[in-house]
Amino acid sequence: MSADRTRLRRGTAAGLTVLMAAALGAAGAGASTAGTTAPQAQAQAQQKQIASSVIGSDYKITVTALRSAQDEYAASVRLQVYRQSGGAWKESDRVTVGEVDGWFWYPLTGRGAVCAFSTAGTEPAPLTVSLLLTPSLGCSEPAHYVVRDGRVYAE
Numbered sequence: 001m002s003a004d005r006t007r008l009r010r011g012t013a014a015g016l017t018v019l020m021a022a023a024l025g026a027a028g029a030g031a032s033t034a035g036t037t038a039p040q041a042q043a044q045a046q047q048k049q050i051a052s053s054v055i056g057s058d059y060k061i062t063v064t065a066l067r068s069a070q071d072e073y074a075a076s077v078r079l080q081v082y083r084q085s086g087g088a089w090k091e092s093d094r095v096t097v098g099e100v101d102g103w104f105w106y107p108l109t110g111r112g113a114v115c116a117f118s119t120a121g122t123e124p125a126p127l128t129v130s131l132l133l134t135p136s137l138g139c140s141e142p143a144h145y146v147v148r149d150g151r152v153y154a155e
Contacts (some may be wrong), residue, residue, distance in 0.1 A: 048109045051117040055125055057145055063097070063117065063129060065108040072086050074101040075108050077131065081151045092150030095130055097143050107132045115139035124148035128153075 032035035046067035054060045060082040070075035077097040082089035107113060108131060116139070124146040130139045144155040 002025055008067040034047045050108060050131075051114045051129075053117065055119050055121045055147075058121075059083060059125065059150070061119055061127065061147070063114070063131075065103070065105065065113075067105050068101045069095045071101060073105055076100045077103055077108065077129075079127075079129065079145070079152060081147055081152055082151055093147075093152045095145070095152045095154075098130070098140070103131065104134055107134050116142055119147075124153075127152070 008061040010017070012050075021147065047064055049062055049064045051063040052061065062080045062082070064078045066076045066078055076099075078094055079097050080094045081092050083092045084090075110132075112135075113132050114130075115132055116128055118126075118128045122128050127145040127147055128142045129145075132138070133140055146153050146155055
């Protein structure tokens, strides 16, 4: 191989390395300057909606896993109820399913996390949630709630 060809390959590789570093730096800078700080972006990434249901035009119900700030393997589960107001969904109530940090993050956010999630369009609206504890332990006992006038009540 000629010396010119070797120099050309080295120059091309060096140029590509610089371009990749610049692109990665720009992507990282864009993520932190897009209106959120790094801690805010990390906090947003530490929750995941795992189930959702809309009951008629009255209620929207979501189940969200929230990663623990103290234990990277632990999580809490939040059940939220929204009502239609002025053409938008507005939160009307929220409850914690089970104990705070009483769940495992990875099973909750992986495949098969929701064992049962059912709602009905009646007033009061019955609601049942069962989630994966771990693959070896299986699913939690179902938690039963009712949604009455936009509020959640344990049954």
